[in-house]
Amino acid sequence: MIIKKVFNNNVVLVIENPTEEKILMGKGIGFQKFPGDPVDLANVEKTFVLNDEATEGKLDAFFEEVPLEVIQMCAHLLKSGKKVLGPHITDNLLIPLADHINFAITRVKEGIQIEYPLKWEIRHMYPEEVAFAESVIKWMKDKENIELPKEEVVPIAMHFVNARIGTAEVNQAFEMTTLVAKILDIINYHYLIQVDEDSLNYARLMTHLRYFILRQMKKESDIVEEAILYDVVKSKYPKAFECALKVKKLLEETMGWIVNHDEVLYLTLHIHRVTTREKTK
Helix, strand or coil: CEEEEEEECCEEEEEEECCEEEEEECCCCCCCCCCCCECCHHHCCEEEECCCCCCHHHHHHHHHHCCHHHHHHHHHHHHHHHHHHCCCCCHHHHHHHHHHHHHHHHHHHHCCCCCCCCHHHHHHHCHHHHHHHHHHHHHHHHHHCCCCCHHHHHHHHHHHHHHHHCCCCCHHHHHHHHHHHHHHHHHHHHHCCCCCCCCHHHHHHHHHHHHHHHHHHCCCCCCCCCHHHHHHHHHHCHHHHHHHHHHHHHHHHHHCCCCCHHHHHHHHHHHHHHHHHHHHC
16 A cells, blocks of 8 residues: 555555555554555554545545544544444545544534434434434533534434445435424324324334435335235225325325335325324324
């Protein structure tokens, strides 16, 4: 590996082959080093591959603006996240996470507070990531004496969601959450109720919608057609079936998806369960 650029004493940009660039971090890895020098691999502590948007100019700005202690703190959080959430949490999340947390710290100092949209849907769609983000906020307060507002749980969680769904941006995750919010609006309006977001049936509906939307986004299907059961459910739960058809129409007209009989069947069942509890409360 040859050094292409020295950002500071602890961070360098290297070329491993003619087409691949990486960021290496480690104490003293860039001390008295210059472009063209070889890398002392013994000093490497963190390695991650750049994405297409990580230009040298953006990296310059990042390492100039974000203190090393924030980067090291986020490296620790990623290590914990990998243990809690799984091996899909990698060092490639370090720069966007550190950039966000550093900006959040700056906003706190300046007394600026942001309200994030869809926060309730996100909590139900991604409970594992939200729980971990809550532990991040607590750890920062207890161990680093940095107190972020509870609203920061949402964007921090979304960074970890981004790592799980395998996209370079959080746009897909927010698109999924927006769709869920629209589906809930259809259910609430169709039944003229407000579904109980603390119920087990609501959690089951959220889980089903999450994986259903993911399958659609990835153009996958793991459900086998069950025509007989479809007719039974249609006859037994006509109001829930009618609501499911409204959801189907929304997804087909706005997303261009093909929502087959099986998806309508399972949507009908989940809608019936979550709304029956509301009507009998």
